[in-house]
Amino acid sequence: MDWLERMNNALVYIESNLDGEIDYKKIAQVAYCSEYHFSRVFSSNSGISLSEYIRSRRLKLAAFEIQKSDIRVIDIAIKYGYGSADSFSRAFQKTHGIKPSEARNKGVQLKAFPKISFQISIKGDTELDYRIENLDYELRIVGKGKSVKTSRAFKNIPTLWSSAKKDGFMQELKDMAWENPKCTLESLLGVCGREAAITDDEFTYFMGVRYDGEPPSDMEILIIPASTWAVFPNIVDAWKRLYTEWVPTSGYELANLPCIECYYGPKHKPSHELWVPVISK
Template identity: 75%
Template sequence: MEWLDRMNHALDYIEDNLVQDIDYKKIAQAACCSEYHFSRMFSSIAGIPLSEYIRRRRLTLAAFEIQQSESRIIDIAMKYGYSSADSFSRAFQKMHGVKPSAIRKKSIPLKAYPRITFQITIKGDSEMDYRIENVEFDLRIVGRSNTIKTSRAFKTIPSLWNASKKNGFTKKLIDMSWENPKCTLEDLLGICGKEAAITEEKFNYFMGVRYNEEPPTEMETLIIPASLWVVFPNIVDAWKRLYTEWVPNSGYELANLPCIECYYGPKHKPRHELWVPILAKPPKN
């Protein structure tokens, strides 16, 4: 499968560059994927952030080298990207449970984190509802951003909206959305990653509404260019299945733009949707 080959090419690039500076743009290029989406796709499939996978692989190889060579530990630390012996020792002890100097005694137990390989698994036991929307104009969204940890996103984002409801920010957004209503992407919007390239541990979550007037002084404006979108009901379920089930079989690429969570009013069905920017794959020669 083409998608599988591309993901494994990205892993090849990582493995070939563990003792060098790893360019996250080149990882995404190897996977033929946008920077914005690759780290999310990786963590969704592998179960850990991309940066954590790289850290574990480097510390695994460093442990092998300390045991099998007479090189100074500081030299090995710098080889695997650590600027000081102290930072290397802390990271090493966090993973292996012992200091680097201790493992030259052969009886010390260690942890080895193997290279990941993506393979085909049988999924799709239940269908995924979706539709394609072509939004032919820029989306001007007004609101504010919050930095959240990727690992806690599913817990933190609902908490942000609950707090927003209590402090009156949600009411202010709703009032603004009705000043000049549009026909698509209405109601409350959560934009996952204000910038195009999303980091692994944290990202900006922008809470806002479409609004064409001058924003209030305490708010900022976010512009998302016109794009083609795939839209899924049920945000949590869609996030879990997007990268592992829909993307590999869809015939579309993921565009290098933020995803949008759309939260509708009480009587709307579905209550919320996930909007994901996409591109049609170029035809093969």
């Protein structure tokens, strides 16, 4: 079963459960992908977060039922996952621009939100360089976790590092790093998610360094198990192309671990890399 078929099977599962409970773990299982990576694969390829897609599809179906039936609005709200008429009304009005009760008026306009399906698009794009690294030992990373909105990650993460430089946290990390070089991953590290699971709207960005000593009292320890990694030399470019270009055609599956952003010291070429956990198909 290839990547495209698995992603579309996950969409079939979502569509079949819009009027019931949708289990995010089950979605990932159907796609043979971790929760951590599925939300990113989905948003990178669709341009919309998974939670927003599900919400929009449910509100589209809810609008259709309100128009075509005499079922009470509160019953339709509960059917599509809303705990109260007020929360349903706010979401409905935000999407369709009118109150649910007004959807039964003749001639009223509602917004359609069609089902998504994934297809492979062949483009004459530039090559995406990468290498495979096998680390047969766990990574013990010391640092601090910061909450990040997924939709604003590309803007917020640089701000986090800028703040860390100003308040001295970055220098603390540098003072601990590279005392006993162990591998090519000796750098300032940004771990995207404390665990493999990641929600659509928010995740923890763990800023730290590989360090074997006793951590300062205000820092935590994060352990990343031994794994195989696909390493890309440009973080921004890699994030843009990882899920849409590399994953579907690479011959690798994404492992159930977080990705790591590596920011190297002066004169290191390249200056930063994205490490992506993988397993061979």
